[in-house]
Amino acid sequence: MSKLLKDSNHMCFACSPKNPIGLKLVFEHEGDICRASFIAGPEHQGWNGVMHGGLLTTILDEVMAQWLWSRELSAMTAEMTTRFVNPVPIGAKLTIESRLVANKRRLFLMEADALLPDGSVAAKATAKFMPVKV
Numbered sequence: 402m403s404k405l406l407k408d409s410n411h412m413c414f415a416c417s418p419k420n421p422i423g424l425k426l427v428f429e430h431e432g433d434i435c436r437a438s439f440i441a442g443p444e445h446q447g448w449n450g451v452m453h454g455g456l457l458t459t460i461l462d463e464v465m466a467q468w469l470w471s472r473e474l475s476a477m478t479a480e481m482t483t484r485f486v487n488p489v490p491i492g493a494k495l496t497i498e499s500r501l502v503a504n505k506r507r508l509f510l511m512e513a514d515a516l517l518p519d520g521s522v523a524a525k526a527t528a529k530f531m532p533v534k535v
């Protein structure tokens with residue numbers, strides 16, 4: 402087992418339950434999907450009443466990374482694009498889902514969607530992840 406896996410002081414901003422200012426995301430896996438949910442509070446806004454896009458990108462990134470991590474694939478984000486489709490209101494429950502699109506040589510091509518409570522798309526991301534030794 403890797404040192405990182407055993408590290409109980411892991412302080413990932415997005416997923417560690419120990420990070421006092423972290424997002425404390427929790428993940429579930431269903432078939433080929435990794436899923437998390439998040440409700441932005443007033444401290445997470447950019448424009449008044451709207452979740453900050455950088456934070457939304459962080460969550461999309463994390464849910465893609467966790468898809469790989471849950472399969473014991475340690476990989477870092479090498480490139481990522483986010484399309485912000487609709488604003489995310491503060492207090493709305495977001496569902497974020499990721500999946501693998503392709504594995505080309507050393508690159509894992511991933512995609513993720515952030516969905517609003519009515520099922521409409523708030524944001525879509527694509528990313529390339531590259532394996533790293535941990």
Ligand SMILES: CCCCCCCCCCCCCC(=O)SCCNC(=O)CCNC(=O)[C@H](O)C(C)(C)COP(=O)(O)OP(=O)(O)OC[C@H]1O[C@@H](n2cnc3c(N)ncnc32)[C@H](O)[C@@H]1OP(=O)(O)O
Pocket residue numbers: 405406407408409411413462463466467470476477478479480507508529531532533
């Ligand atoms: C206890 C609980 C623990 C929980 C843990 C939770 C874990 C999850 C946490 C999740 C946290 C959230 C996630 C985060 O926040 S991850 C943090 C953000 N990401 C990083 O910090 C990554 C920084 N970058 C690097 O470290 C390196 O550049 C990497 C590792 C990515 C590659 O450096 P490496 O030295 O390995 O490779 P290379 O540069 O020799 O290139 C090799 C080949 O690849 C090609 N290439 C490179 N880039 C790209 C690209 N973008 N598109 C297409 N191709 C690309 C390149 O041309 C070359 O091709 P060729 O010339 O061979 O043909």
